[in-house]
Amino acid sequence: xxxxxxxIALDSDEPGIRGLFQFSPETAAPMxxxxxxxxxxxxxxxxxxxxxxxxxxxxxxxxxFCTASHAAFAAAQLPEGMALVDQVxxxxxxxxxxxxxxxxxxxxxxxxxxxxxxxxxxxxxxxxEGATDKELHHTVLIAAAFCMFNRYVDGLGTFxxxxxxxxxxxxxxILTHGYTTVPPAAGQQD
Numbered sequence: 001x002x003x004x005x006x007x008i009a010l011d012s013d014e015p016g017i018r019g020l021f022q023f024s025p026e027t028a029a030p031m032x033x034x035x036x037x038x039x040x041x042x043x044x045x046x047x048x049x050x051x052x053x054x055x056x057x058x059x060x061x062x063x064x065f066c067t068a069s070h071a072a073f074a075a076a077q078l079p080e081g082m083a084l085v086d087q088v089x090x091x092x093x094x095x096x097x098x099x100x101x102x103x104x105x106x107x108x109x110x111x112x113x114x115x116x117x118x119x120x121x122x123x124x125x126x127x128x129e130g131a132t133d134k135e136l137h138h139t140v141l142i143a144a145a146f147c148m149f150n151r152y153v154d155g156l157g158t159f160x161x162x163x164x165x166x167x168x169x170x171x172x173x174i175l176t177h178g179y180t181t182v183p184p185a186a187g188q189q190d
Contacts, residue, residue, distance in 0.1 A: 007157040015166075016065030016158045017149060029180075031149070036179040038142050039073075045135055048077030049101055050142060052088055053108050057143045059089045060112045063150035065160035070146075072167035073174050100129040104139045111143035 012019040021028035039050045051074035058066035071089070075082040080096070087095040092105040103126035110117035118140065126136060161167075 005157065006159070007155075010158075015161050016069065016153050019158055020152060020156060032179045034145055035149075038138060038145060040178055043134070043138055044132060045101075045104075045138060046077065048074050050138065051077060052085060052101075053105065053139060053142045054146050055085060056088055056092065056105055057108050057112050057146040058150050060109060061147060061150040061154075063154050065153050065158060066146065066150050068160060068164070068167045069170060072164065072171040076168070076171040076175055098129070100126065100131050100135075103129045104131060104135065107136070107139050108143040111140050112147060115140075115144065 006019070008023070010019045010023045012022045014022055017031075021032070039054065040047055043050065045053075051070050055067055055070035055074050058070055067089075071082065071085045075085050078084055084095065084097070088097060088105065092102055092109075095102070097105070103122070107118055107122050107126060110119070110122055123136060126139075131139075
């Protein structure tokens with residue numbers, strides 16, 4: 001794959017959204033805060049399940065950087081690891097997830113197409129599987145937020161590394177530090 005040149009001068013070798021966040025820290029802060037609440041805050045959905053929703057929506061949007069990042073973040077927090085992430089991304093209808101998560105993924109896919117595609121039938125199906133109002137809210141907001149994040153990353157032409165090791169390293173950083181805490185510089189102690 002040829003080198004990707006962002007549409008704006010980022011003055012950073014950081015890929016994807018990380019380069020954009022360095023370029024614009026004033027917009028990075030609220031976006032990271034939103035990601036922290038949605039993906040790591042209190043919820044009856046596990047952190048891995050919420051990252052899985054983010055990876056799934058990013059895949060539907062064909063955003064390479066966000067898909068690879070959040071697939072790694074989900075895999076690091078799900079007992080079934082990347083095998084489950086890959087199964088969900090390939091076909092959530094047959095992936096070995098709970099019926100509730102399957103129904104929530106259907107809602108996330110509807111949001112990815114258009115918020116108006118979230119129908120009473122989809123919501124009723126999720127409720128029938130035990131989804132709460134808070135879980136419905138989080139699913140819709142995660143899907144909507146990742147549509148924004150994906151379009152931000154791709155709309156400014158950022159690059160996505162091919163090596164999965166970088167995404168795995170980023171997953172460990174997110175697990176340890178979260179989205180709003182800046183990790184220590186190289187050589188410093190945690």
